[in-house]
Amino acid sequence: MNRYRVTPGSDLDLRSLDPADSAAFEGAKKEGRKLASNLNARLEILQEVLYAENRHKVLIVLQAMDTGGKDGTIRHVFDGTNPQGVTVASFKKPTTEEMAHDYLWRVHARTPKRGEITIFNRSHYEDVLVVRVHDLVPEEVWGRRYEHINQFEKRLADEGTTILKFFLHISKDEQKARLQDRLDIQEKNWKFAAGDLDERKLWDDYLDAYQDALERTSTEWAPWYVVPADRKWYRNLMISEVLVETLESLEMRYPDPEPGLDSIIIE
Ligand code: ATP
Ligand code: MG
Numbered sequence: 001m002n003r004y005r006v007t008p009g010s011d012l013d014l015r016s017l018d019p020a021d022s023a024a025f026e027g028a029k030k031e032g033r034k035l036a037s038n039l040n041a042r043l044e045i046l047q048e049v050l051y052a053e054n055r056h057k058v059l060i061v062l063q064a065m066d067t068g069g070k071d072g073t074i075r076h077v078f079d080g081t082n083p084q085g086v087t088v089a090s091f092k093k094p095t096t097e098e099m100a101h102d103y104l105w106r107v108h109a110r111t112p113k114r115g116e117i118t119i120f121n122r123s124h125y126e127d128v129l130v131v132r133v134h135d136l137v138p139e140e141v142w143g144r145r146y147e148h149i150n151q152f153e154k155r156l157a158d159e160g161t162t163i164l165k166f167f168l169h170i171s172k173d174e175q176k177a178r179l180q181d182r183l184d185i186q187e188k189n190w191k192f193a194a195g196d197l198d199e200r201k202l203w204d205d206y207l208d209a210y211q212d213a214l215e216r217t218s219t220e221w222a223p224w225y226v227v228p229a230d231r232k233w234y235r236n237l238m239i240s241e242v243l244v245e246t247l248e249s250l251e252m253r254y255p256d257p258e259p260g261l262d263s264i265i266i267e
Pocket of ligand 1: 066070071091092093094121122126127130131193
């Protein structure tokens with residue numbers, strides 16, 4: 001899985017990475033499905049232990065172009081986990097209240113508690129993506145943010161948060177097909193936003209902004225993964241794999257029981 005990790009400090013060329021890649025599972029969609037359900041079962045247990053142990057915090061950041069599959073990832077990868085310990089935080093256009101604070105204010109407030117997994121559906125990265133592409137603040141201002149973000153994430157990591165960041169990498173053609181589906185399939189009409197077509201025109205600017213962000217903020221304590229996302233099954237599989245491996249590496253365990261449980265008789 002390390003093949004998709006952005007090595008801290010290294011150059012990244014997003015345009016050279018194939019969104020339809022399925023190299024770790026060449027053509028083996030069916031076998032991939034089986035592995036996915038195995039990973040899913042492991043995640044269920046890991047999440048329960050995480051919750052029971054109440055020690056670690058886990059933050060998962062999902063970023064993508066429109067139609068990139070953030071919603072589908074959340075639905076599939078976390079299928080079967082306990083909603084009590086898994087929270088989704090979606091970051092939309094900031095409200096007036098949010099705008100009156102610094103850009104990390106609303107983000108910090110939604111970071112995971114002990115025992116919890118929080119999934120960021122969009123994130124503080126919007127403040128160096130959409131904000132940069134649309135010139136919402138001067139370059140001088142957004143340019144400083146990469147460093148802030150690294151420090152912010154370092155602080156979370158130092159205080160016990162495990163951070164994983166995924167960029168769901170789709171091709172422009174795949175986006176076209178998915179937008180077309182949203183027009184053609186009645187049950188998907190609700191997802192169609194005309195504004196997405198304007199953003200699509202800025203594809204290259206977004207790709208440049210993503211490239212810089214991923215390159216500058218992939219760190220040992222909060223690595224980015226560029227996940228090939230044209231194939232949904234492969235995207236889910238790769239994300240599940242990273243997540244399960246990372247959680248297993250935490251070596252979590254159920255808390256010790258109260259002493260003397262074995263001599264208790266319930267009348
Ligand atoms: P999504 O597109 O993530 O599936 P959605 O379709 O439900 O979500 P949108 O209104 O499209 O809802 O999503 C969020 C919009 O808010 C995006 O266009 C995003 O770029 C924008 N946004 C998020 N954070 C910021 C920010 N800090 N500044 C400006 N715009 C932001
Ligand atoms: Mg949208």
